[in-house]
Amino acid sequence: xxxxxxxxxxxxxxxxxxxxxxxxxxxxxxxxxxxxxxxxxxxxxxxxxxxxxxxxxxxxxxxxxxxxxxxxxxxxxxxxxxxxxxxxxxxxxxxxxxxxxxxxxxxxxxxxxxxxxxxxxxxxxxxxxxxxxxxxxxxxxxxxxxxxxxxxxxxxxxxxxxxxxxxxxxxxxxxxxxxxxxxxxxxxxxxxxxxxxxxxxxxxxxxxxxxxxxxxxxxxxxxxxxxxxxxxxxxxxxxxxxxxxxxxxxxxxxxxxxxxxxxxxxxxxxxxxxxxxxxxxxxxxxxxxxxxxxxxxxxxxxxxxxxxxxxxxxxxxxxxxxxxxxxxxxxxxxxxxxxxxxxxxxxxxxxxxxxxxxxxxxxxxxxxxxxxxxxxxxxxxxxxxxxxxxxxxxxxxxxxxxxxxxx
Amino acid sequence: xxxxxxxxxxxxxxxxxxxxxxxxxxxxxxxxxxxxxxxxxxxxxxxxxxxxxxxxxxxxxxxxxxxxxxxxxxxxxxxxxxxxxxxxxxxxxxxxxxxxxxxxxxxxxxxxxxxxxxxxxxxxxxxxxxxxxxxxxxxxxxxxxxxxxxxxxxxxxxxxxxxxxxxxxxxxxxxxxxxxxxxxxxxxxxxxxxxxxxxxxxxxxxxxxxxxxxxxxxxxxxxxxxxxxxxxxxxxxxxxxxxxxxxxxxxxxxxxxxxxxxxxxxxxxxxxxxxxxxxxxxxxxxxxxxxxxxxxxxxxxxxxxxxxxxxxxxxxxxxxxxxxxxxxxxxxxxxxxxxxxxxxxxxxxxxxxxxxxxxxxxxxxxxxxxxxxxxxxxxxxxxxxxxxxxxxxxxxxxxxxxxxxxx
Numbered sequence: 001x002x003x004x005x006x007x008x009x010x011x012x013x014x015x016x017x018x019x020x021x022x023x024x025x026x027x028x029x030x031x032x033x034x035x036x037x038x039x040x041x042x043x044x045x046x047x048x049x050x051x052x053x054x055x056x057x058x059x060x061x062x063x064x065x066x067x068x069x070x071x072x073x074x075x076x077x078x079x080x081x082x083x084x085x086x087x088x089x090x091x092x093x094x095x096x097x098x099x100x101x102x103x104x105x106x107x108x109x110x111x112x113x114x115x116x117x118x119x120x121x122x123x124x125x126x127x128x129x130x131x132x133x134x135x136x137x138x139x140x141x142x143x144x145x146x147x148x149x150x151x152x153x154x155x156x157x158x159x160x161x162x163x164x165x166x167x168x169x170x171x172x173x174x175x176x177x178x179x180x181x182x183x184x185x186x187x188x189x190x191x192x193x194x195x196x197x198x199x200x201x202x203x204x205x206x207x208x209x210x211x212x213x214x215x216x217x218x219x220x221x222x223x224x225x226x227x228x229x230x231x232x233x234x235x236x237x238x239x240x241x242x243x244x245x246x247x248x249x250x251x252x253x254x255x256x257x258x259x260x261x262x263x264x265x266x267x268x269x270x271x272x273x274x275x276x277x278x279x280x281x282x283x284x285x286x287x288x289x290x291x292x293x294x295x296x297x298x299x300x301x302x303x304x305x306x307x308x309x310x311x312x313x314x315x316x317x318x319x320x321x322x323x324x325x326x327x328x329x330x331x332x333x334x335x336x337x338x339x340x341x342x343x344x345x346x347x348x349x350x351x352x353x354x355x356x357x358x359x360x361x362x363x364x365x366x367x368x369x370x371x372x373x374x375x376x377x378x379x380x381x382x383x384x385x386x387x388x389x390x391x392x393x394x395x396x397x398x399x400x401x402x403x404x405x406x407x
Numbered sequence: 408x409x410x411x412x413x414x415x416x417x418x419x420x421x422x423x424x425x426x427x428x429x430x431x432x433x434x435x436x437x438x439x440x441x442x443x444x445x446x447x448x449x450x451x452x453x454x455x456x457x458x459x460x461x462x463x464x465x466x467x468x469x470x471x472x473x474x475x476x477x478x479x480x481x482x483x484x485x486x487x488x489x490x491x492x493x494x495x496x497x498x499x500x501x502x503x504x505x506x507x508x509x510x511x512x513x514x515x516x517x518x519x520x521x522x523x524x525x526x527x528x529x530x531x532x533x534x535x536x537x538x539x540x541x542x543x544x545x546x547x548x549x550x551x552x553x554x555x556x557x558x559x560x561x562x563x564x565x566x567x568x569x570x571x572x573x574x575x576x577x578x579x580x581x582x583x584x585x586x587x588x589x590x591x592x593x594x595x596x597x598x599x600x601x602x603x604x605x606x607x608x609x610x611x612x613x614x615x616x617x618x619x620x621x622x623x624x625x626x627x628x629x630x631x632x633x634x635x636x637x638x639x640x641x642x643x644x645x646x647x648x649x650x651x652x653x654x655x656x657x658x659x660x661x662x663x664x665x666x667x668x669x670x671x672x673x674x675x676x677x678x679x680x681x682x683x684x685x686x687x688x689x690x691x692x693x694x695x696x697x698x699x700x701x702x703x704x705x706x707x708x709x710x711x712x713x714x715x716x717x718x719x720x721x722x723x724x725x726x727x728x729x730x731x732x733x734x735x736x737x738x739x740x741x742x743x744x745x746x747x748x749x750x751x752x753x754x755x756x757x758x759x760x761x762x763x764x765x766x767x768x769x770x771x772x773x774x775x776x777x778x779x780x781x782x783x784x785x786x787x788x789x790x791x792x793x794x795x796x797x798x799x800x801x802x803x804x805x806x807x808x809x810x811x812x813x814x
Contacts, residue, residue, distance in 0.1 A: 002473075009473055060469040062483070064531065066409075066416055066521050067461060076469070096753070108515060114473050124471065346503070 001036075001051045003043035009114060012053040015041060029053050060110050060124075076110035081276065084132045085248040089260050099262060099272055100143075100185070102133035106281075118233055120282040127281040133185065134272035136264060137246065140183035146173075149191030155208035156180060157228075167208045180211075182223050183243065189277045190225055190241050197227065197238075197284070201305045202291050206230040210237075220247040229287040238283045246271040292360060302360030303383050306403040312339035313399060314356040318368040320345055328367040331377070331392060335365075338396055339404050357382055363399060408443075408458045410450035416521055419460040422448060436460050467517050467531075483517035488683065491539045492655040496667050506669060506679055507550075507592070509540040513688075525640055527689040534688040540592065541679035543671060544653065547590035553580075556598030562615035563587060564635075574615045587618075589630050590650065596684045597632055597648050604634065604645075604691070608712045609698050613637040617644075627654040636694040645690045653678040699767060709767035710790050713810040719746035720806065721763040725775040727752055735774040738784070738799060742772075745803055746811050764789055770806060 002009045012032050013024040019041055024032060032053045035041075043050055060076040063069075084103045091103050106129035116122050150173035157167035158180050170180075172191040181187035190209055197207060212224040220242070227239035249260045249271050261269040292304040306312060315332040317324030325345055332343040342361065344352045349366060356364050364380045371377050376389040379398065390398050409416045419439050420431045426448055431439060439460045450457055467483040470476075491510045498510050513536035523529050557580035564574035565587050577587075579598040588594035597616055605611060619631040627649070634646040656667045656678050668676045699711040713719060722739040724731030732752055739750040749768065751759045756773060763771050771787045778784050783796040786805065797805050
């Protein structure tokens with residue numbers, strides 16, 4: 001419903017619960033409207049009257065097929081997870097997989113947010129990937145890859161730490177051994193993704209692992225941790241990792257009657273447990289932009305790692321004569337076979353550097369008078385703005401070694 | 408509407424037009440129902456009665472935001488093209504582009520097909536990419552890349568050829584010069600995509616360039632060609648390339664009042680013309696599967712080019728003893744850093760080859776008794792089934808040279 005004066009929107013159930021302490025689970029719209037009228041509930045902000053309660057779809061509803069009726073209703077998926085559970089046995093059989101193993105899915109998800117905001121942070125349409133990682137229910141602490149992350153340091157913000165108000169720097173192994181992470185597989189996945197974000201260029205001090213409080217936990221999860229990033233507008237989740245237990249497979253078994261059990265030679269039929277790393281691609285992308293975007297010494301520069309930069313090399317003739325454009329174009333054409341490059345001959349050389357700084361291009365090559373004499377060019381590095389002279393014939397090797405290729 | 412007996416579905420407008428010769432553009436549902444009743448139209452298949460005419464949405468309708476009312480209606484996009492036209496000036500200015508240049512877009516598109524069919528051929532949700540290639544209206548025959556495709560041979564199935572019932576093998580340049588392709592840029596893009604499909608592995612004899620007949624042309628196109636593939640269920644479009652002229656930019660200018668003109672130093676303000684290569688990814692994928700899928704000599708094999716194969720190398724120990732699994736696992740781990748590999752030690756060696764054949768794995772490595780003596784393994788090639796002995800230390804180089812890396 002919305003305030004008839006200030007037009008702010010409220011969830012009727014929350015307002016009734018918070019104001020009157022009445023549980024509204026399962027109450028009809030009529031009943032809620034009655035309560036609001038009887039108890040004269042008003043807008044919490046401006047104390048004016050409220051509109052009637054209306055249904056709000058958290059998902060996007062549509063109709064599929066020739067007729068628009070009750071039988072053709074469909075919803076755009078709000079997450080990618082469930083198709084993995086539905087296909088669990090099919091994937092396991094056709095790929096002859098043994099526990100533990102994961103199934104990953106990437107794609108679009110859609111949520112009817114009342115108020116999309118904060119750039120790419122909360123969108124109605126977004127790209128996510130999810131891994132449902134299936135583990136034998138008695139082997140959640142047997143993770144053969146654990147040593148890859150054991151010594152990795154993270155900021156831990158468990159429930160206890162949240163009470164104290166301060167996260168703590170800990171190694172993944174240390175946090176697991178002290179009982180902060182409930183299972184080794186959960187600890188592993190959190191460590192693996194945290195390390196992945198560091199490899200992409202996020203700073204450790206801008207990341208923390210925050211445990212969901214008891215009352216935040218989804219109905220399907222026994223424990224959930226978010227990897228949060230310090231955005232200019234506050235700490236926000238960029239990755240979630242839930243222990244979904246056997247909730248989903250059991251629910252699908254119950255509702256469909258299909259047997260989604262796993263047969264283990266030692267222990268017989270079991271329902272696997274699931275650790276679920278869930279990644280919003282847009283949010284991660286946004287974090288990388290904020291991490292890299294700097295205004296310093298009068299210039300705007302996007303300091304992202306070279307392998308992430310959309311253009312690796314800007315190539316300029318110092319002036320548009322004396323054969324410089326021809327040489328620069330030749331270099332652009334040769335390097336362009338290996339890296340995305342951008343040739344630019346318009347404006348002052350400083351202005352051309354700035355344009356490349358702004359889009360995160362890590363290297364700029366300038367062809368000058370000396371080039372025509374000795375076959376060298378200047379290579380200017382984005383962050384330090386330092387220039388070195390490199391032979392044209394060695395450019396490919398030089399740039400490859402500086403990280404222009406994916407790791 | 409549908410037949411009350413056989414449940415077949417029909418387009419009311421088509422049925423009225425075809426049966427009674429009445430144009431129904433703009434007729435209301437009521438009016439159509441009246442006509443059908445008055446003229447006793449019946450189901451063309453079984454001659455039984457027809458249901459009332461109902462609206463059929465060709466697009467998926469939904470509501471965005473808190474309230475489900477007339478103001479919040481939205482549709483899932485049925486193509487990716489229009490966002491490019493809307494953003495034409497923004498992209499041009501921010502990227503400082505000069506004509507000719509293209510803007511490409513890839514993503515999901517959604518169409519409410521009455522009857523999805525033929526595998527991935529007609530789906531309600533599909534992935535497509537479109538290039539809107541903007542050209543100065545007087546320079547549609549100035550294409551600097553034309554020589555890249557001039558000598559490329561294609562099966563041309565123009566309107567004239569369709570009348571005669573036979574396509575004709577022609578070089579792109581030859582077809583352009585004889586006036587079959589109306590503009591050089593159109594000819595270029597058709598040639599470029601045809602060549603791309605050949606590079607991916609489609610056979611020239613399974614491809615043809617078919618021109619839309621006059622009455623097939625979309626309202627926005629002056630000329631359209633499809634690249635068609637010979638599927639087991641017939642020739643079908645896998646790529647469309649339309650000359651959209653200045654239709655879209657002019658329409659957006661008219662409806663929005665925004666100036667989307669391009670300023671050319673010589674000729675002043677112009678509205679660019681557009682050649683649009685439009686690619687359904689799923690259809691191309693389906694064509695590649697049909698092209699590669701063979702049943703021969705009692706085996707099922709997917710003959711796709713190595714760089715397209717999801718797994719490049721299967722790695723097997725001949726028997727599960729004498730250190731063979733250990734050596735094979737070591738090879739799998741080392742090659743796995745460079746190529747997607749699949750380690751398999753279960754079942755007979757023949758059966759393991761067959762599994763890899765079915766998913767298109769181009770090479771299988773087997774560790775046998777001789778491996779432990781001289782450090783060589785057998786490498787078996789999928790299509791010829793020929794085996795050669797290769798030193799373990801030379802496997803990476805050997806497989807790279809055989810095309811496991813993208814070209």
